[in-house]
Amino acid sequence: MKKLICVLLIFGSNFAFAQEKITAIKAGKLFDSEKGTFLNNQVILIKDNLISEVGSNVKIPANAEVIDLSTKTVLPGLIDCHTHITGQPENYMEDLFRKSPVDVAITAHIYAKRTLEAGFTTCRDVGASEYIDVALRNAINAGKVPGPRLYVAGFFIGATGSHGDLTGFSPNVHFQQGSGVADGVDGVRKMVRTNVKYGVDLIKFGATAGVLSEEESVGAPQYSQEEMNAIVAEAHLWGKKVAAHAHGTEGIIMAVKAGVSSIEHGSFVNEEGIRLMKEKGTYLVADIYNDDFILSEYSKMGVPQKIIEKEKLVGRLQRENFQKAVKAGVKVAYGTDSGVYPHGDNAKQFFYMVKFGLTPIQAIQAATINAADLIGIKDKAGSISTGKWADIVAVDGDPQQDITLIEKKMVFVMKDGKVYKNQ
Numbered sequence: 001m002k003k004l005i006c007v008l009l010i011f012g013s014n015f016a017f018a019q020e021k022i023t024a025i026k027a028g029k030l031f032d033s034e035k036g037t038f039l040n041n042q043v044i045l046i047k048d049n050l051i052s053e054v055g056s057n058v059k060i061p062a063n064a065e066v067i068d069l070s071t072k073t074v075l076p077g078l079i080d081c082h083t084h085i086t087g088q089p090e091n092y093m094e095d096l097f098r099k100s101p102v103d104v105a106i107t108a109h110i111y112a113k114r115t116l117e118a119g120f121t122t123c124r125d126v127g128a129s130e131y132i133d134v135a136l137r138n139a140i141n142a143g144k145v146p147g148p149r150l151y152v153a154g155f156f157i158g159a160t161g162s163h164g165d166l167t168g169f170s171p172n173v174h175f176q177q178g179s180g181v182a183d184g185v186d187g188v189r190k191m192v193r194t195n196v197k198y199g200v201d202l203i204k205f206g207a208t209a210g211v212l213s214e215e216e217s218v219g220a221p222q223y224s225q226e227e228m229n230a231i232v233a234e235a236h237l238w239g240k241k242v243a244a245h246a247h248g249t250e251g252i253i254m255a256v257k258a259g260v261s262s263i264e265h266g267s268f269v270n271e272e273g274i275r276l277m278k279e280k281g282t283y284l285v286a287d288i289y290n291d292d293f294i295l296s297e298y299s300k301m302g303v304p305q306k307i308i309e310k311e312k313l314v315g316r317l318q319r320e321n322f323q324k325a326v327k328a329g330v331k332v333a334y335g336t337d338s339g340v341y342p343h344g345d346n347a348k349q350f351f352y353m354v355k356f357g358l359t360p361i362q363a364i365q366a367a368t369i370n371a372a373d374l375i376g377i378k379d380k381a382g383s384i385s386t387g388k389w390a391d392i393v394a395v396d397g398d399p400q401q402d403i404t405l406i407e408k409k410m411v412f413v414m415k416d417g418k419v420y421k422n423q
């Protein structure tokens with residue numbers, strides 16, 4: 001308010017509105033994510049929070065604030081389509097039995113800030129307890145805490161005894177908190193409605209068993225075809241997209257047939273699954289970095305050996321099958337399962353995506369234009385183009401030569417026209 005009063009005093013009463021803020025970024029190299037090319041010596045003009053002009057012959061207005069990134073590589077703000085930004089593991093027993101959702105909520109903003117500073121200006125957050133993700137998204141959008149723009153799923157919807165249920169404990173142990181456990185066509189429809197009621201942007205459900213849970217299987221289907229169809233149909237009634245957690249071959253095929261927008265993990269996808277995904281345009285969001293972290297760190301955190309053995313079954317095969325899917329031309333969006341490993345390390349997965357079949361350009365497209373397409377915000381994010389949000393990051397060096405520079409040399413982060421990092 002004070003600022004507005006000052007402006008009015010300076011310009012007099014006939015100048016009723018504060019002037020818009022204009023920023024000009026000089027980009028030495030700029031990634032055109034739609035064409036998949038790098039352009040030299042570009043200027044990006046930003047009015048308030050939107051990109052107003054991009055090109056090599058853009059005139060910089062005299063009143064613009066100039067940011068000089070002429071020795072850097074400028075990319076659209078990165079997007080991680082599979083995060084759990086509200087928490088990360090510290091100790092298996094402590095996390096399960098001594099932390100309440102309040103403990104989780106009170107630290108969630110720390111992880112949001114780390115993620116943003118790593119260059120991720122948007123995240124699709126696919127599962128959190130007690131709608132902490134909704135509250136965090138709202139606080140970020142209101143400018144109360146720094147963090148990526150979030151699209152959140154609320155409770156992970158899963159069947160009784162599934163990956164989304166807390167299993168492996170005595171039947172006498174009861175967890176006094178909400179959950180996304182739902183069974184039967186009516187039950188899953190109601191759970192979708194409940195998530196929508198409390199403000200989610202998308203629906204996430206468990207089509208198959210998982211790794212980081214104590215149920216026996218890694219990949220068995222955990223919903224019937226009818227239940228999966230009902231989840232997707234109900235979500236679509238509300239205009240929400242659906243992400244399916246799916247490791248196993250059969251469950252992947254069932255979820256794709258049900259009409260999900262993305263298969264998360266996709267570890268044991270086979271040729272039929274790949275063919276169906278291509279046919280239906282289903283995105284693959286494969287978290288192919290975190291295997292390293294789980295195998296090196298999880299024993300130390302007291303995670304049961306049973307879970308670590310499951311990861312050993314999944315890790316290598318998931319990377320190989322990712323490569324097959326890429327070769328076949330399945331659409332890929334960047335998603336890491338952050339929260340399984342520490343937040344802020346989101347860019348470590350680029351190395352593996354390049355190692356297992358994508359070119360550096362395709363890997364960056366997966367984390368920009370493809371990710372924006374999957375979330376449904378391609379008109380506002382995913383490329384540095386006129387009319388889009390000014391979500392812009394810069395890397396020192398050339399990520400086309402060395403993709404790990406994105407994780408090691410992220411020197412500049414702007415989200416919505418505001419600078420959060422400038423080294």
Ligand SMILES: [Zn+2]
Nearest residue numbers: 082084126337
């Ligand atoms: Zn996950």
